[in-house]
Amino acid sequence: AQTVTQSQPEMSVQEAETVTLSCTYDTSESDYYLFWYKQPPSRQMILVIRQEAYKQQNATENRFSVNFQKAAKSFSLKISDSQLGDAAMYFCAYKRTTNFGNEKLTFGTGTRLTIIP
Amino acid sequence: DTEVTQTPKHLVMGMTNKKSLKCEQHMGHRAMYWYKQKAKKPPELMFVYSYEKLSINESVPSRFSPECPNSSLLNLHLHALQPEDSALYLCASRGLLGANVLTFGAGSRLTVL
Numbered sequence: 001a002q003t004v005t006q007s008q009p010e011m012s013v014q015e016a017e018t019v020t021l022s023c024t025y026d027t028s029e030s031d032y033y034l035f036w037y038k039q040p041p042s043r044q045m046i047l048v049i050r051q052e053a054y055k056q057q058n059a060t061e062n063r064f065s066v067n068f069q070k071a072a073k074s075f076s077l078k079i080s081d082s083q084l085g086d087a088a089m090y091f092c093a094y095k096r097t098t099n100f101g102n103e104k105l106t107f108g109t110g111t112r113l114t115i116i117p
Numbered sequence: 118d119t120e121v122t123q124t125p126k127h128l129v130m131g132m133t134n135k136k137s138l139k140c141e142q143h144m145g146h147r148a149m150y151w152y153k154q155k156a157k158k159p160p161e162l163m164f165v166y167s168y169e170k171l172s173i174n175e176s177v178p179s180r181f182s183p184e185c186p187n188s189s190l191l192n193l194h195l196h197a198l199q200p201e202d203s204a205l206y207l208c209a210s211r212g213l214l215g216a217n218v219l220t221f222g223a224g225s226r227l228t229v230l
Contacts, residue, residue, distance in 0.1 A: 033217050035218070037221075042223060043205060043207075043223050043224045043226075044221055044222065044223040044224070045160070045207065045209075045219075045221035046221075047218055047219075047220075050217070050218060091159055091160075095217060100147075100148060100167065100211075100213060101147065101148040101165060101166070101167020101168065101172050101211075102165070102167065102172050102173065103148075103165070104162050104165075104173065105150075105162065105219060107159035107160055108159060109158070109159055110157075110158075110159055
């Protein structure tokens with residue numbers, strides 16, 4: 001079974017600074033997808049960034065970027081120029097490639113990010 | 118419309134009540150999901166519907182009964198729940214296109230007394 005591990009239950013960062021959230025995963029598959037979702041107090045899970053395992057290039061979305069190390073099974077999220085609105089629980093998630101509608105998104109335990117004004 | 122709408126936002130029910138949670142999307146997504154999230158825990162998959170047919174049931178107790186009456190609507194019928202079933206219930210959907218991304222609703226907070 002696939003597992004996703006986030007070893008940092010809580011992180012804090014000064015506003016405008018950079019922070020990196022860690023994620024490791026375990027899988028025997030070669031083709032899969034990795035995601036970072038954020039869940040603010042409003043409870044809605046919001047996609048931050050995604051990475052296809054077959055792509056060597058690290059994904060980037062504005063202030064958010066990942067460091068994807070496939071051999072090490074590591075998928076960290078870097079948030080640059082942190083903003084107060086970035087405060088949330090961040091979940092790393094894994095999904096293996098399979099038939100449409102027969103798929104399971106497995107989440108890590110989450111990292112609560114606090115932004116210090 | 119790019120949203121998944123869940124109702125009600127909050128629900129309090131007794132152990133003998135029958136209630137339902139509703140999830141609706143109008144994005145043409147043909148896969149819909151129910152997740153359960155306990156406090157300070159990650160979401161856990163309960164059910165997946167694909168083209169209105171149940172494709173995954175993660176060994177969920179029968180007191181939870183999902184239903185997908187059409188491609189836009191997903192229900193979760195609740196009956197004889199236990200206090201430990203109190204949680205946030207999240208609905209999500211995915212289209213064939215859209216880069217394998219699930220779109221989540223804001224959830225229904227359930228409290229069982």
